[in-house]
Amino acid sequence: MKYPILSMVCSVLIAAVDADIYLHNPRGSNNRHDENTRERKNEKRLFDSQNNDRGGYNVGSPMKYYSGSKYQIEWTNQHSCNSAKGNCELILQYMCNSDLRDGTKTDTIPDTEDGSKDPQYGMHENYEHYLWCSLRERNKGLFTADQNLNNKHTAKYTRQDNQGNRYGYECAEERDYYPYWQPSPWKDIAIMTNKAKKCPYYQSESQNVKSRWGCYFSFEDLKRAKDQINNFPKKSLPNNKEDCEQTQVNGIKGTWKEFPAHGLSKPDCRETDLSRDNHLGNGLNGNPNVYNWTLPDIDEDKCVFRIRYNISTEDYDSWNTTAEYNGNPTKLDLSSKYGLPSEEDAKTRGFVFKGNPNVKLFATANFELQLALDTSQYGRTFQDRSHVFSIKQRPDSLKGMMVHNLNVRGKRGNIVQVYPAVEYDFVPNTINIMAGDYVHFQWTGSNNNPQNNAGQGKPGTDRSNVLLLTPQLYPEGNDVPFGQGPVFGHYGNNYPSSLNNASFLDLSKNDLIQLSFLKPDNADKDLNNADPYFNLEPRQVMTVGTYHYVCTRNNDFSNRDQKGRISVNKFQMENGALGYMGGTLTSRDHQVVLTADQGVFDRLQKLTMEVWPREEGVRRMESYGVTLSIGEKYVSNFLVISPQTELTALGKKFQVRIQTDPDAVNVNMYVSSTDSGFSSWSKVKADIGKDGVVTFSTSRGGVYVAKSDNYTVLIIALCVSILVVFLIVGGAILYFRKNPAKWTQLKDSTKMVKRSTQNKV
Incomplete structure (x- = not known):
């Protein structure tokens, strides 16, 4: 088949409504460079975002991350995900190569080879990528509704962009569709979708694991074809094997070639987090939606991240609607979907796919309403991209260690002035780590924000610093305990602790001075003379406790609050988001493994798996007056799976494997909960394997532990x-x-x- 019918992952939009997406960490550009205006100057600089002109963050100094470190991606999107109001996909990808650059100006890179080499212009995809796209025949098997794509033959024209506008060197067809059937430089990180049952398809079709085929032309042939394209019979270069091998156009002939897979593992795929439509704000829990990315094991100086937000209407079956309906969308029979007696009745009453249809609400009365619909937006894609950053190999001192990135998002101004960007905050705002892990403090900003944006310090400048807050001074109601060990600093205060007696994350006095003043000789209380970029190389943290810290410059309490919290734990804690596709959570020491098969969960579950050492479990139970009977003893650590409720689809269970004492006898697994104060324990059916490995299945969270019920001792004592x-x-x-x-x-x-x-x- 010449034109494969591939589904659109771009999806729902009511016309005249922006469904923007804005990337906050890493700092999303939204095509902004270093403008001192609230609006970006050029929406076509690097890519087609479809976003509001006022979004995005100015370019700063390139951030430098270490391979294998934990990195929290944060964004906001306009319309709903994980709801019945429409279908939603979020595609997370990255690209690295030596040609990437932010450039120094806001102009769009020229459509020439010389322009592609000019360092003044920002560039993500390279010129050869765009040239091939702009000359290659578009996929004419796709549904384009009533959009007029006649005499528009190449892949730079799509249903969403039927004018073929150029945005940097981006390919419109590659942008609008996923999985894309032609080679792409983008590598997949994750797909989040309302339809998790499509995940096996997404993962198997990802270019991470599956090669692509295309009609290959040399760069020189592409440049020649650009000048001769109007003389070609189809006004385009072939996009399929048959034409590629049999057709020669003006002396230019391609080679049907396999482009290898990226050689990476399949991308993560799971349900989207719930977000409210028409909101552009936080998720269900009141915090921004995030994805925790373990950075790949690479050594690259120049990388870029992008997030694509695809929304589609559920008014028609987008997966199975083909080019057969192009130009005449009234062929789509909507009668059964909307409970109408016949296809003819649906058409007569205006239930058809075309722009701004007039719909008769009553069959017998001539009463109509016009729907504000644009078929170019039935399936629509938005995106944002980061500025250039690097991912570097670790030094020997960090090999095998867990490194957590701690950054700053936001920009200068109050919420009205910066919207749809956000005000300052630390990312992650709350971070749980284990004693012995490393924290990498790093952030960047701009000196060129709008001069009249509110904030402390020199107008237009971004600065952030970190100081431990003073301890709690007064009781503040029923404080909810958080974390383990002592508490350092208090969220309710706004004054920092003195550096003379501050105990913050085992940091040296010199490190504390750097975090506070950004450079050792800084005498400016507003930090104006410091660089907006700050980097404190990863530091190891050993002392257990919860640390509350503040940025003194951007924390004025009345309308800006830049504070953060780091909880250092003495026992293991793992977090994971598992949904329909299942997955695995493994403790750091690999003695506890939680595994969920596909279909076990019928919705996304945000799970936390804690492993308490036995002495910690005993201490907690004794605090509730719970003790062991004679002859009993614990032969495993305590495993806490949260939420401590029923988690699985009806009748389904996930598996847990936990290490017990190899020489233990009469071993049984038991479950209770912290909510019940360990007042009741239930026996869990389990299999005891070699070397004391216990495996059991369960459908709920709770506190699990293995006990040896050695009643022989009791009998001997009685005798x-x-x-x-x-x-x-x-x-x-x-x-x-x-x-x-x-x-x-x-x-x-x-x-x-x-x-x-x-x-x-």
Whole structure:
């Protein structure tokens, strides 16, 4: 088949409504470079975002991250995800190569080879990528509704962009569709979708694991074809094997070539987090939606991240609607979908796919309403991209260690001035780490924000610093405990602790000075003379506790609050988002593994798996008055799976494997909950394997532990007690038989005591 019918992952939009997406960490550009205006100057600089002109962050100094470190991606999107109002996909990707650059100006890079080499212009995709796209025949098997794509033959024209506008060197067809059927430089990180049952398809079709085929032309042939394209019979270069091998156009002939897969693991795929439509704000839990990315094991100086937000209407079956309906969308029969008696009745009453249809609400009355619909937006894609950053190999001192990135998002101004960007905050705002892990403080900003945006310090400048807050001074109601160990600093305060006695993350005095003043000799209280970029190389943290810290410059309490929290734990804690596709959570020491098969969860579950050492579990239970019976002992650590509720689809269970003492006997698994105060324990059916590995299945969260119910000890103790009693009685009988006078004396003494008692009464 010449034109493969590939579904659109771009999806729902009511016309005249922007469904923007804005990337906050890493700092999304939204095509902005270093403008001192609230609006970006050129929406076509690097890519087609479809976003509002006022979004995005100015370019700063390139951020430098370490491979394998934990990085929290944060964004906001306009319309709903994970709801019945429409279909939604979020595609997370990255690209690295030596040609990437932010450039120094806001102009769009020229459509020439010389322009592609000019360092003034920003560039993501290279010129050869765009040239091939702009000359290659578009996929004419795709549904384009009533959009007019006649005489528009190449892949730079799509249903969403039927004018073929150029945005940097981006390919419109590659941008609008996923999985894309032609080679792409973008590598997949994750796909989040309302339709998680499509995940096996997405993963198997990802170019991470599956090669692509295309009609290959040399760069020189592409440049020649650009000049001759109007003389070609189809006004385009072939996009399929048959034409590629049999057609020669003006002396230019391609080679049907396999482009290898990227050689990466398949991307993560799961349900989207819920977000509210028409909101452009936080998710269900009141915090921004995030994705935790483990950075790849690469050594690259120049990388770019992009997030694509695809929304589609559920009014028609976008997966199975083909080019057959192009130009005449009234062919789509909507009668059964909307409960109308016939296809003809649906058409007569305006239930058809075309722009701004007039719909009759009553069959017998001539009463119509016009729907504000644009078929170019039935499936629509938005995107944002980061500025250039690097991912570097770790030094020997960090190999095998967990590194957590701690950054700053936002820009100068109050919420009205920066919207749809955001004000300052630390990312992650709350971070849980384990004693022995490393924290990498790093952020960047701009000196060229709009001069009249609100904020402290020199107008237009971004600055951030970090200082431990002062301890709690007064009781503040029912504070909810957070984290383990002592608390350092208090969220309710706004003054920092003195550096003379601050104990913050085991950092040296010199590190504390750098975090506070950004450079050792800084005498400016507003930090104006410091660079907007700050980098404190990863530092190891050992002391358990919860640390609350503040940025002194951007925290004025009335309308800006830039504070963060780091909780350093003494025992293992793993977090994961598992949905329909299932997945695995593994403890750091690999002694506990939680595995969910595909279909076990019928919705996205944000799971936390804590492993308490036995002494910690005993301490917590004893605080509730719970102790072991004689003959019992714990033979595993305590496993806490949260939420401590029913988690799975009806009748489904996930598996847990936990290490117990290899020499333990009569081992059984038990489950309770912290909510019940460990007041009741239930036995869990489990299999005991070699070397003390216990495997069990469960459908709920809770506190799990293995106990050895060794009642042999209790029986022996009882037998010993009976034997002791028997020996005492037997010995007494034997003694009095040998000494009858003593027995007579004992009886007489007993009688005297009895008479004395009676006389007193």
